[in-house]
Amino acid sequence: MIAILDFGSQYTKLIARRIRELGVYSEIFPWDTPIPKLLERKPSGIIFSGGPASVLQKDAPAPDPKILETGIPILAICYGMQIITKLLGGTVSSGKEREYGRTEMKILMESPLFKNLPQVSLVWMSHGDSVTTPPPGFLITAEGEKTKIAAMEDPQRKIYCLQFHPEVVHTDYGMKILDNFLTEICKVTKTWNMENFLKKIREEIDKKVGSERVLCALSGGVDSTVAATLVKEVIGDRLVAVFVNNGLLREGEAEEVKSFFEERNFNLIYVDASESFLNRLKGITDPEEKRKIIGHEFIRVFEEVASKQGKIKFLLQGTLYPDVIESGSGGKGAAKIKSHHNVGGLPTKLNFELLEPLKELFKDEVRKLGKLLGIPEQVIKRHPFPGPGLAVRIIGEITREKLNILRKADKIVQEEFRKSGWYDKVWQAFAVLLPTKSVGVMGDERSYGYTIVLRAVHSEDGMTADWAKLPYELLEKISNRITREVDEINRVVYDITSKPPATIEWE
Ligand code: XMP
Numbered sequence: 160m161i162a163i164l165d166f167g168s169q170y171t172k173l174i175a176r177r178i179r180e181l182g183v184y185s186e187i188f189p190w191d192t193p194i195p196k197l198l199e200r201k202p203s204g205i206i207f208s209g210g211p212a213s214v215l216q217k218d219a220p221a222p223d224p225k226i227l228e229t230g231i232p233i234l235a236i237c238y239g240m241q242i243i244t245k246l247l248g249g250t251v252s253s254g255k256e257r258e259y260g261r262t263e264m265k266i267l268m269e270s271p272l273f274k275n276l277p278q279v280s281l282v283w284m285s286h287g288d289s290v291t292t293p294p295p296g297f298l299i300t301a302e303g304e305k306t307k308i309a310a311m312e313d314p315q316r317k318i319y320c321l322q323f324h325p326e327v328v329h330t331d332y333g334m335k336i337l338d339n340f341l342t343e344i345c346k347v348t349k350t351w352n353m354e355n356f357l358k359k360i361r362e363e364i365d366k367k368v369g370s371e372r373v374l375c376a377l378s379g380g381v382d383s384t385v386a387a388t389l390v391k392e393v394i395g396d397r398l399v400a401v402f403v404n405n406g407l408l409r410e411g412e413a414e415e416v417k418s419f420f421e422e423r424n425f426n427l428i429y430v431d432a433s434e435s436f437l438n439r440l441k442g443i444t445d446p447e448e449k450r451k452i453i454g455h456e457f458i459r460v461f462e463e464v465a466s467k468q469g470k471i472k473f474l475l476q477g478t479l480y481p482d483v484i485e486s487g488s489g490g491k492g493a494a495k496i497k498s499h500h501n502v503g504g505l506p507t508k509l510n511f512e513l514l515e516p517l518k519e520l521f522k523d524e525v526r527k528l529g530k531l532l533g534i535p536e537q538v539i540k541r542h543p544f545p546g547p548g549l550a551v552r553i554i555g556e557i558t559r560e561k562l563n564i565l566r567k568a569d570k571i572v573q574e575e576f577r578k579s580g581w582y583d584k585v586w587q588a589f590a591v592l593l594p595t596k597s598v599g600v601m602g603d604e605r606s607y608g609y610t611i612v613l614r615a616v617h618s619e620d621g622m623t624a625d626w627a628k629l630p631y632e633l634l635e636k637i638s639n640r641i642t643r644e645v646d647e648i649n650r651v652v653y654d655i656t657s658k659p660p661a662t663i664e665w666e
Pocket of ligand 1: 587661663664666
């Protein structure tokens with residue numbers, strides 16, 4: 160495995176994913192992880208990420224210098240390079256201006272890191288400070304246009320430093336450089352793939368669960384579907400799957416999810432709790448209050464079902480690696496933007512032991528695993544759908560009438576995205592119903608109807624997002640169909656805000 164020390168770079172997760180794409184398991188650790196804890200994991204190499212701080216600051220994050228003496232190969236990127244320079248007695252100077260963007264790098268001498276690279280190539284720089292004198296023992300291996308020391312290394316101590324970011328696609332030979340680090344310097348064998356993971360995780364589930372039973376809540380989303388299918392394969396009918404219809408699902412969704420799991424002979428408990436959810440939401444307009452009510456109601460319904468099942472030891476959750484990193488790194492001082500209600504609140508109340516078989520995986524890896532498990536593409540490539548469902552896409556009070564209007568409009572959006580091939584090009588695409596009415600004309604008549612907002616975004620992980628530059632033809636088709644087929648709608652607008660400053664969902 161490769162350990163990645165996180166100095167707070169926006170690219171840390173990307174580094175971890177790139178290493179895995181190259182066939183080597185990687186994990187992220189906070190920069191101040193004690194060395195023994197790191198060594199316990201027997202890393203074949205350590206990568207220092209970049210970071211937003213300046214090593215010239217007094218309280219700049221600095222790892223225990225002994226980490227540079229372990230003999231384990233180190234690849235240090237950007238801030239990582241600068242902190243090593245500071246720790247080992249070189250100099251770092253503050254630049255007058257930030258260097259940001261693609262720039263030429265010229266290799267000055269042979270290095271295993273640059274094996275099979277052309278002498279000149281484009282790399283991605285993003286830094287303010289620069290190394291001006293390397294620490295004793297270091298050789299300058301590449302120079303940049305502005306940055307004199309684009310790369311340096313101490314082959315004796317096996318420390319390799321890059322001022323630029325090999326993990327981003329804008330660095331032409333970035334993957335090759337990372338691959339060279341893995342194979343030429345760390346000498347690892349590439350064994351990380353989903354086939355091996357599947358073998359390993361099956362054994363682990365079998366060992367952990369033994370002859371006990373496992374309860375899970377299904378949402379129809381990719382993560383819970385993959386997790387449940389995986390566990391079902393190992394323990395069969397001892398997996399009890401609960402699907403709660405909260406009345407806030409898309410058109411046809413409850414039936415689809417139900418038949419998917421029934422066809423696969425799941426021990427499925429289907430609860431239609433629409434009435435109670437909608438009753439509790441009557442008159443509620445505040446987004447946070449909606450979310451809280453839905454979260455509490457879900458727990459109440461789930462508890463009621465669970466209490467009738469006798470003793471069940473485990474609760475299955477589709478937690479992914481990014482959730483683990485995020486909760487692990489604390490998010491100190493991070494503002495609460497929205498409360499996300501998943502089944503996260505359940506275990507403390509219900510005394511389950513958690514089973515989280517996907518917690519080492521990134522989303523793209525979960526999709527690959529799903530494919531191996533024979534889950535159809537249509538399910539694997541499904542867009543994320545929020546736990547509170549359409550409730551956060553109807554601004555203001557939720558009524559059955561509005562749910563019906565939104566379902567009709569949203570169905571058109573889904574159909575047109577699939578038909579045009581845009582479904583797989585975006586992270587999410589959906590309709591939002593606004594509570595305000597506006598004037599229009601229908602034939603010779605004046606109309607007074609609601610507005611639908613179309614939202615479509617590109618994103619890597621939902622944390623940030625760009626609005627999708629959809630073709631006019633697609634926008635036109637969707638707008639025409641919605642205003643023609645949904646009587647209550649006489650206006651369609653397209654949301655052209657990215658995240659930040661907006662969020663993806665409207666509430
Ligand atoms: P926002 O609106 O916060 O959404 O930009 C980011 C991503 O998270 C999804 N989302 C949720 N997912 N429970 C979920 O499981 C929730 O309560 C929830 N709220 C938002 C959203 O669809 C987007 O993909």
